[in-house]
Amino acid sequence: MTKPITRLLSVDVFRAVTMLFMIFVNELSGAKGIPGWIDHVEAEVDGMGFADTIFPAFLFIVGLSIPLAIEHKWHKGATFTQIFLHILYRGFALLLMGVYQVNMDSYDKNNWFPRPLWAILATLSFFLIWLNYKPSISKTVKTVLIIVGICHAGCPCPYIQRPS
The missing domain is CATH 1.10.287 (Helix Hairpins)
Structure with missing residues (x-):
């Protein structure tokens, strides 16, 4: 052993x-x-x-x-394949989070949310999407939380102005 x-x-x-x-x-x-x-x-x-x-x-x-x-x-x-796919997944996640965080300064003032609120919600979205959920959390709850995170992180996009 x-x-x-x-x-x-x-x-x-x-x-x-x-x-x-x-x-x-x-x-x-x-x-x-x-x-x-x-x-x-x-x-x-x-x-x-x-x-x-x-x-x-x-x-x-x-x-x-x-x-x-x-x-x-x-x-x-x-397995080697599982490890490789995990590395690709984590790399993609880090790159996407980096794009959002680096571009926070170019956030448009005419957007859907005030900039500080959007920054907090975007960061919260990253946690919801990539959190290492405990096995005791049901798959349905985990899926819903991930979908909520994805919905906020991508929509409304911080670089698209709200309609006038």
Whole structure:
């Protein structure tokens, strides 16, 4: 009998801290009066700020996490095809969420919802669509929640003005 794979707390903590710092430096970017060491160093300057260390940390933890995740799926009995399809599905989900999040700044003021409300609803939609639902939730409830998430995420599209 094989020993069950356990999560590595150090990897989870490093991932969480990296994500926290990513949000922190992105929100501070362009703000006035922040200490110089926190922000990105200008391209023509030979140096490195705190913000310049976050993306390499992110790449490191992603590179460390992927083999662990694949090993965990193998251990649970997934086939190569299942793992490959899961990677494609997760990649598509991340790209779609990225498109919505990156374009939040171009949200039209004449849209269906106020921008802050739409941003909250779009983020909630992502949770409804890609949440790892507990097995105790019925398939019908899960399907309804996913459909609700899809309906909001795509309609009304944030870049289409409401009719006058």
